[in-house]
Amino acid sequence: MQQGLETIVAIATARGRAALAIVRLSGPDAVPIVAACFRGKSLEQTKGHTAFFGYITDIQGNDIDQVVATVFRAPKSATGEDIVEVTCHGGDFAPQLILHRLVQAGARLAEPGEFTQRAFLNGKMDLAQAEAVADLIHASSSMAHRVSLNHLQGRYSAQIMALRAELMELAAMIELELDFAEEDVAFADRDRLVGLLKNAQILLSGLLDSWRVGAFLRDGIRVVIGGRPNAGKSTLLNVLTGRNRAIVSPIAGTTRDEIEVDVEVMGFLFRFVDTAGLRETQDLIEAEGVRRAEHSIRTADILLYVFDAVIGLDEEESVFLTTLKQAQPQLPVLRVANKADLALQMDSFEADFRLSAVHWDDPALEALRKKLVQTATQGLADAEASAVVTNQRHRQHLAKALRHVETAQDLLSTELVSGDRLSLDLRLALHELGAITGEITTEDILGEIFSRFCIGK
Ligand SMILES: Nc1nc2c(ncn2[C@@H]2O[C@H](COP(=O)(O)OP(=O)(O)OP(=O)(O)O)[C@@H](O)[C@H]2O)c(=O)[nH]1
Ligand SMILES: [Mg+2]
Structure with missing residues (x-):
């Protein structure tokens, strides 16, 4: 693939006080540009994977900072181009001054994701792996981090590619048969075709099913705590999050505003939401709280319905829960009898x-x-972390691929199947899978994907 012609530069580390920061360049002139501002050993003729201690100097030759310049030579680098990483001191000034100096010397400021985009264009990683870089940076829980690392390491891509290879074989078998159509030879073994398609369908459905978990990994899991006033919802929020965020009191109707607290539980990001107790009320503010609580319950990922174990669930609550079950059969509801210490009878x-x-x-x-x-x-177990779909774009391609595979299955089940039609559907499915790993892409898609990155990546 074509190398980027310009040499790009960006600060790769976060802003603010830190021991070190990295200013990174990639492109054909990365080494000469740094060499022009470097006081130390000559960088120009150096081999790749070598680090040099020295100083970056300003245009008058005055030192800006003491640095280590690490040189990576194309194609053995992250982007496939020459790369220099200038490790300088952190803080607000050194990295900015060095960046400015390197631009003066001929580098161009990188766009968000441009380094990763070059890595993709130079065949260093496929598109799904490149997207995993962005996910890794944005990961907000250890499980999300693990899944994106798995994707970055190519395990997810490998699954997609294996599936693609199988479908390719299938298409080839059918197309071979078509080529010899006049001679009336059947190369493709029907049972084998049916088996391969079934396999593809199972794999695709499995990947699509993992989307729900994938979305949870990305955005966190919203657990809404609902129930009657005084049931102990706020107390439960505090204990589950380990923080005394919500006011607890024996007065019914204490909570009005919703309180949302993020916390990691066993590697997953949970967003616990405490709500106002559900009841009829004349108090305008409380009534607004109740309205919000009802809305939150409808949009929850999981509902924790809390009730007082001493009182039990009243008639109205039971009806509420039954109606909810009918309206939202997908919503998991866990019923929590609280204040078990006060409840004498334990048989609710x-x-x-x-x-x-x-x-x-x-x-x-x-x-x-x-x-x-x-x-x-x-x-979801650790071992399966590579098979979780976290990306909306992938989900759409997978859904389309599944549709084509299912159409092919339907066709095969009829006696008078046309090989042409069958091979068309397989080709369409292959196209969708190819779009995930980037074997088939357009400029627009690439632009869209890489603009989500931060600068310097
Ligand atoms: N004994 C006992 N008391 C509890 C328990 N949980 C909560 N309480 C008490 O019950 C009262 C109400 O608790 P809250 O957490 O404020 O109840 P809530 O459901 O948030 O109430 P509203 O915000 O008014 O809807 C407080 O006095 C708590 O200390 C429990 O497990 N055992
Ligand atoms: Mg409360």
Whole structure:
């Protein structure tokens, strides 16, 4: 592929006080540009993978900062071009002054994602891997980080490519048969075709099913805590998040504004939302709180419905929960009987959990946490982390590929299937899969993808 003609430069590290920062250049003139501002050993003739101690100097030859310049030579570098990484001191000034100096010396400021884009264009990584770089940077939980690292390492791409190779073989078999159509020879073994298509369909459906978990990984899991006033919702929010964020009081109707707290539970990002207690009220402010609570419940990923174990669920609440179940069968609802320490009778079987939110060491709380993770992730294990679809673009291509595979399956099941039609559908499915890893792309798609990156990546 074509190398970028210009040499680009950017500060690759975050702004602010830090021991070190990195200013990075990539392109054919990376070495001469740095060499022109470098006081130390001559960089020009150096081999790749070598580091040099020295000084970056301003245009008058005065030192700007003490640095280490590391040289990587094309094609053995992250972008496939010559790269120089200037490691300088962190803080607000040194990196900026060096950046400015390198631009003066002929480098151009990089666009967001331009380094990764060059890596992609030079065949250093496929598109799904490049996108994983952005996901890795934006990861907000350790599980999200693990999944994007898996994707970056190419495990996800490998699955897509394996599937693609199978479909390719299938298409080739059918097309071979078409070539010899007049001779009436059937090369393609029907049972084998059916088997391969079934396999592709299972793989694609599995990947698409993982999207829900993928979206949770990306955006976090919204767990709304709802229920009657005074049930102990705010107490439960505080204990689940380990922070005393919400006001707790024996007065019914304490919470009005929603309180959202992000916390990582077993590697997953959860967004717990405490809401106003559900009841009819004349108080205008509380009524607005109730309206918001109802809205939050409808848009939750998981609902924790809290009730007082002493009182149990009243008639109206039961109806509310049944109606909710009918309206939103997909919404997981966990019923939590709180204040178990006060409840003499322990046989309320309306509850999935019985606990005392005031007792932070209640083992039922740990069980509840586990259940939340399990509900959100459908038991996703570490080993499967590579097969989780986190990217909306991939999801669309996978859905289309699945449709084409299913059409091909339908066609095969009819007696008078035309090989032409069958091979067309397989080619279309192949096209969709190719778009994920970037074997088939357009300028627009690339522009769209890389603009999501930060500068310097
Ligand atoms: N004994 C006991 N008291 C609890 C427990 N959980 C909460 N409480 C008490 O119940 C009262 C109400 O708790 P909150 O957490 O404010 O209840 P809430 O559901 O947020 O109430 P609203 O904000 O009014 O809707 C407080 O006095 C808490 O200390 C529990 O497990 N055991
Ligand atoms: Mg409250």
